[in-house]
Amino acid sequence: MLLVACSVAIGLTGCGSDAAPEAPSPTHDEPSQDSASPGHVRGKDGSAHGAHEGHGETPDRVELDADQRAALDLQIGTARAGSAEAVVTAPATLRFDADRVARVGPRLRAKVRTVEADLGDTVAAGDVLAVLDSVELGQAKAAYLTAAARYRTRAAAYERDRRLAQDQIVSESALAESRADYRQARAERRAARAELKLYGMDDAAIDAIVDDSDAPLSRLALTAPRAGRIARRDLVAGETVGPDETPIHVVDNSRMWLMIEAAEQALPRVAVGQTVRFGVRPLPGETFTGRIDWIAPELDRESRSVRIRAVVDNPNDRLKAGMFATARIETGQANDSASANALVPIDALQQIGKRAGVFVPGEHAGAFVFTPVTTGAESGGAVEITQGLSPGDALVTAGAFDLKAALTAGGRSAAHSH
Template sequence: MLMNFSFHKALRARLRRGVPLGLLALAAAALLGGCGRAASSEAASAAPEAAPPIVQNGQLHFPPGHPQLALLGVATAQPSQNIALDLPARLVWNEERTERIYPAFAGRVAAMRADLGQTVKAGTVLALLASPDFGQAQADAAKARAQESVALKALQRQRELFAAGIVARKDLEQAQADAVSAQAESARAVARTRLYGGDARVDQQLAIKSDIAGVVVERNLNPGQELRPDQSGPGTPALFVVTDPSVLWLQIDAHEADLAALQPGSRFSLTVNAYPGERFTGQVMALADAIDPTTRTIKVRGVVPNPDRRLKAEMLATVHLTQKSPGGVVVPAQAVTLRGNAHVVFVQREPGVFEPRTVTVGNEGQSQVVITAGLRAGEKVVSQNVLQLAQQYAMGIEDAGVKKEAQ
């Protein structure tokens, strides 16, 4: 009413100022049209909402035509046959063909002889280290060899004097003991230097060598860098990592129910994101003797041939294999939820009526779950928006309890 009064007042004012009636008619039509749209919007918002589902006899009932029913995908439980398992895995270096090189003596890097990606043979020098500590070991070896020589000459003289009857037997025996001791010390000192590539010279040059043939896949060394023996050990990067990348290891995270298909000698295929649609083959080599208490998984090691070196260490992979059916039925993995420690599925008893049911899970895959008890083949289970349905069921149970207390 107030709007009409204001409009007529404005109309009279425009007429007094000589505004054309055509323009006034257009303004009136726009104003009335806007009011009509507002009224339609208010009427639409006042439309009644669909009635919520209710719980009766342990079942969740939706009213006919409820819009949420279109969002609940339903799948039919199928008899279990051979199960396709997809397990997460990670490619790593083959530790039986890998060497990690750490410093044996303190020193400074004098020269680099190898770099990443370089193919090396056993005995190839990777770097030269100027090491006073290694020079001390070389000097000890030289002293030990000189003392051995002196002890052997003294023994020879004692033998000649004993044969001439000039010295006593105990002097000869003492010379023999000194010679044996000097020989042992010389052998020890020389073996120590040879272990690290030293020879008869005292040059303080320690050659860092590879003991295996392979490829340099990691280098954590630069010219002039100072090194110490305490820089080696767990958590410390090696100076060089040399490996044979033609054969890789695969670390598989498996569940207890998957172990039957992952025995030593079992063959599998795997895929990686770098080569979509392409499959590689491998073989199970060993299983861990303990299950991780946090993830409830067990580590399985496989070996994967990699002759063309297309696969790389630390690639994430998916292992594909087949396990014999344990019986029961198969449903989509999205259909199974957890309620406490129990596995639950929602069975469609009839259109719009759903019943939660506790089931026993025999095998859990990424896309399918085998149920060994609690569900029959041919029954229909909700496979989409299951968590929302479970929440509505819990709310329905709570509302039913409140109403019962009110009565």
């Protein structure tokens, strides 16, 4: 690109070279250059600022034909009104809302019989995701059936002895022994039920266990604890999984988290409740909105950045976890429109010698003028122009570096030709 830029036709005057001829002084018969002529721009106070102060009255110019301009891939835009302090720009990554993710797995060692839900399926709370067999669960169910049977027997015996004791048919010592057996059986039954609950069975499932059922006692159903979509399915029939594994993930991604990595300098300007607007690479031109709900209490030791979380609605499922984003936090510290400076992309600003400036379109197609400016605050890839450019003025927003290369290369060629 630089070689192409250096080959353009350059129109330079007053470039500051010692070999360049001095411009003749204007006579009374020759009109002086007006402040509104090409190469001058007005500041917000209405005063004219020379585009090449200290280097003559005519600004630095680049002249391109149609082919040269196409080769440089220039983009023309307008300076917007604003303040670099009003917006904090930072990289971010989308993640699932951790409060809306359920990781499902068995609570004991089991072998997979069938998988009932596949990736992308929408499930409701309680839907069966997979059916497994567990020897350990079968033993726990058998122990529960034994404890339940003993409890029923002891409960009936105690009730009978209690009635007989009222008629003085059974002694108090026999009633006390019957009461103790009943309470022990009740405790054993409770312990057996508690063990089954630890394995993930609820009261309804436990009450459904009967010894005359055709279903094996080892049978275990993994169910969805919440509504959502299957985001992970690391499970196939025939494999054995343990209590430390969660092979199925159910996710409700209608709301997500945007995790922002902001520079520590932004801390005084960010706060919970502020609006965040962001775009993602796979969806260029689209803007999404979120709201900050958490700011980390400490900085990352290596990057010296602060982690910020924003909650983002995702009703159409367009946002995906893992997407990279560029977040713009609206801090609410913007200047009013009457006093706002021009705000331009940082890449539009170029340095030539001791002069900082931007390229603005000339009076005809293919002409570009390097216009010195005074800069202000810089933030998030944008810089304020306090003098030399006004909001709404046209400038080269992309490709300015190539124009600078062409301009400086042309200046050296002119100097060497003498």
